[in-house]
Amino acid sequence: MKHVKIFHKIIALNIANILLILVTGFLAYHSLEQVLTKLRFMEIADSLNATFLEMRLAEKNYFLYAEKSALSDIEAKTEATIKTIESSRADIARAIGEGKTTRLESNLKNYGRSLEGARTGEGGAQSKVRAAGRKIMEFMNYITSSERAEVNRIIADSKRGLIFSLALILFTAVGVTLLLSARVLGSLKRVEKAAHLISEGEFEKIEPEKSRDECGMAVSALLSMAAELRNREEEMIEAKKLSSIGILIAGVSHEIGNPLNNISMLAQNFVELYDRMNRDEHVEYVKKIEEETERIQRIVKDLLDFARPQKPDFKQSDINSVIDKSMRLVQNMISICNIEARVELATELPKVYIDENQVQGVLINLLTNAIHACSPGDRLRIGTRLNPDGARVEVEVEDTGKGISPEILPHIFDPFFTTKGPGGTGLGLFVSYGIIKNHKGNIRVKSEAGAGTCFTIELPVCDL
Amino acid sequence: MPGFKVIVIDDEKIVGQMIKVAMEPEGYLVETFLNAEPAFARLRQEKFDVVITDLKMKGADGMEVLRTVKTAYPEVKVIMVTAFASLDSAVEAMKGRVDGFFAKPLKIKELKECIRKLLTPAEPG
Numbered sequence: 001m002k003h004v005k006i007f008h009k010i011i012a013l014n015i016a017n018i019l020l021i022l023v024t025g026f027l028a029y030h031s032l033e034q035v036l037t038k039l040r041f042m043e044i045a046d047s048l049n050a051t052f053l054e055m056r057l058a059e060k061n062y063f064l065y066a067e068k069s070a071l072s073d074i075e076a077k078t079e080a081t082i083k084t085i086e087s088s089r090a091d092i093a094r095a096i097g098e099g100k101t102t103r104l105e106s107n108l109k110n111y112g113r114s115l116e117g118a119r120t121g122e123g124g125a126q127s128k129v130r131a132a133g134r135k136i137m138e139f140m141n142y143i144t145s146s147e148r149a150e151v152n153r154i155i156a157d158s159k160r161g162l163i164f165s166l167a168l169i170l171f172t173a174v175g176v177t178l179l180l181s182a183r184v185l186g187s188l189k190r191v192e193k194a195a196h197l198i199s200e201g202e203f204e205k206i207e208p209e210k211s212r213d214e215c216g217m218a219v220s221a222l223l224s225m226a227a228e229l230r231n232r233e234e235e236m237i238e239a240k241k242l243s244s245i246g247i248l249i250a251g252v253s254h255e256i257g258n259p260l261n262n263i264s265m266l267a268q269n270f271v272e273l274y275d276r277m278n279r280d281e282h283v284e285y286v287k288k289i290e291e292e293t294e295r296i297q298r299i300v301k302d303l304l305d306f307a308r309p310q311k312p313d314f315k316q317s318d319i320n321s322v323i324d325k326s327m328r329l330v331q332n333m334i335s336i337c338n339i340e341a342r343v344e345l346a347t348e349l350p351k352v353y354i355d356e357n358q359v360q361g362v363l364i365n366l367l368t369n370a371i372h373a374c375s376p377g378d379r380l381r382i383g384t385r386l387n388p389d390g391a392r393v394e395v396e397v398e399d400t401g402k403g404i405s406p407e408i409l410p411h412i413f414d415p416f417f418t419t420k421g422p423g424g425t426g427l428g429l430f431v432s433y434g435i436i437k438n439h440k441g442n443i444r445v446k447s448e449a450g451a452g453t454c455f456t457i458e459l460p461v462c463d464l
Numbered sequence: 465m466p467g468f469k470v471i472v473i474d475d476e477k478i479v480g481q482m483i484k485v486a487m488e489p490e491g492y493l494v495e496t497f498l499n500a501e502p503a504f505a506r507l508r509q510e511k512f513d514v515v516i517t518d519l520k521m522k523g524a525d526g527m528e529v530l531r532t533v534k535t536a537y538p539e540v541k542v543i544m545v546t547a548f549a550s551l552d553s554a555v556e557a558m559k560g561r562v563d564g565f566f567a568k569p570l571k572i573k574e575l576k577e578c579i580r581k582l583l584t585p586a587e588p589g
Contacts, residue, residue, distance in 0.1 A: 257568055258568070261476070262478040264568075265478065265570060266482060268482075268573075273486070
């Protein structure tokens with residue numbers, strides 16, 4: 001059954017059901033026909049019985065009251081009866097069988113013969129006629145009662161048969177539907193699971209499909225799609241890496257280019273205007289040059305942090321305590337900026353497997369960004385909670401600050417993207433993104449210009 | 465070149481300062497801006513001779529400065545400066561009738577030479 005297509009199964013089972021219905025119908029029809037035949041016979045038998053009664057009455061008149069005309073009356077009736085039987089012989093034979101019909105006929109003939117004996121004045125004719133007449137009556141009574149019993153039996157049988165076959169049809173229909181839906185639902189579950197695993201990017205966990213029916217084929221198609229997706233994903237990651245290296249290089253050249261240009265111009269003017277400047281101005285120029293080199297230094301340091309990340313020191317940690325530590329470090333900034341901060345930590349959170357320093361760096365980065373986005377009186381909230389599926393801990397950093405406009409939102413994780421002017425290197429969120437990804441976590445952002453921003457970090461629960 | 469008026473737009477403060485310091489001893493009047501919009505406002509108030517603008521800036525960028533200035537004041541000379549020199553940006557600048565195009569680090573002497581030539585009426589020949 002496993003390799004038969006569901007479509008074929010449905011067709012086959014439907015054909016079986018239709019056959020079952022046809023057989024039931026045929027049986028019911030057959031029983032009806034039988035009953036009808038018997039009823040037709042009963043009608044004939046009734047009229048025959050009436051005739052026989054009249055015959056026997058006439059018989060009595062003839063013998064008791066010596067009515068001469070009665071004999072020919074009986075003869076005519078017997079003739080007529082034989083004719084009636086002959087004309088509906090087929091119906092009668094069908095109802096009671098050939099043997100009984102012949103016996104009825106021979107009984108009648110016998111009666112006729114005994115009547116002839118009576119006419120010729122044969123000795124003992126009276127008792128012969130009477131006996132033959134009685135025999136016919138008895139035989140007819142026997143046949144009608146047995147036929148009546150037969151009709152009852154047929155009706156009872158067909159009733160039973162109908163109930164049984166209806167039950168069978170119902171059972172197969174329901175059973176088949178349940179069986180098929182169980183299989184289809186089962187396969188859909190597998191498809192759903194596979195799709196879920198694909199969306200999670202966990203391609204290795206998808207079980208290969210053995211069944212070759214439609215659902216099996218759907219799963220197989222999904223699997224080949226997953227394989228294709230995995231290839232594409234690898235290609236995409238490569239492309240992304242390349243493009244982020246490109247963005248990085250462009251960013252570096254621009255970011256370093258500006259202070260270099262400043263140093264160059266300061267130096268040119270320093271030489272050119274040296275004689276016209278006093279000592280203080282000389283010192284001021286050189287200080288500015290020093291400041292610009294520091295700017296380059298800062299960029300290079302962030303870049304090195306990014307390019308040569310220290311080996312992360314993963315260990316089981318309580319995310320809430322990391323948040324508390326981070327909050328202590330930014331508390332001063334929050335008070336100075338006159339921001340209302342709220343910490344909403346879920347209790348009894350499972351441990352996460354993280355490098356505390358790195359995650360703290362990410363949190364401080366997010367908190368600092370939030371503080372910078374806020375004006376006095378704005379609110380900042382940091383909270384933790386367990387994902388509904390219990391596999392991830394979520395940290396939310398939310399502010400009611402100026403928000404991020406939709407056109408720059410897609411770029412906030414790009415290297416060197418900053419809205420802070422020369423003060424920011426544009427590497428904070430870029431590095432944070434890398435750190436969270438390195439933790440097999442996820443970082444996402446929701447923002448509305450003018451209304452605020454919410455960063456959500458997801459970290460997998462420690463499963464050690 | 466006494467009396468000529470120059471606007472410098474660059475989000476790096478030092479660029480404007482250095483150009484101002486280098487050119488004012490030669491009689492130029494230099495005003496510096498960190499972005500384009502206030503410079504546009506200033507241009508509406510008074511006639512300037514040269515606009516020196518950075519290409520890559522937040523808000524209106526150098527190309528927009530070039531277009532705006534050349535549309536409203538065709539006689540004003542526009543010089544583009546960029547740390548992000550690429551063939552594409554140079555070609556685009558040429559199409560926008562830029563009068564000078566410099567890559568950073570900017571050579572102040574070359575910039576001054578360029579401005580001097582731009583402001584000297586062509587020799588009758």
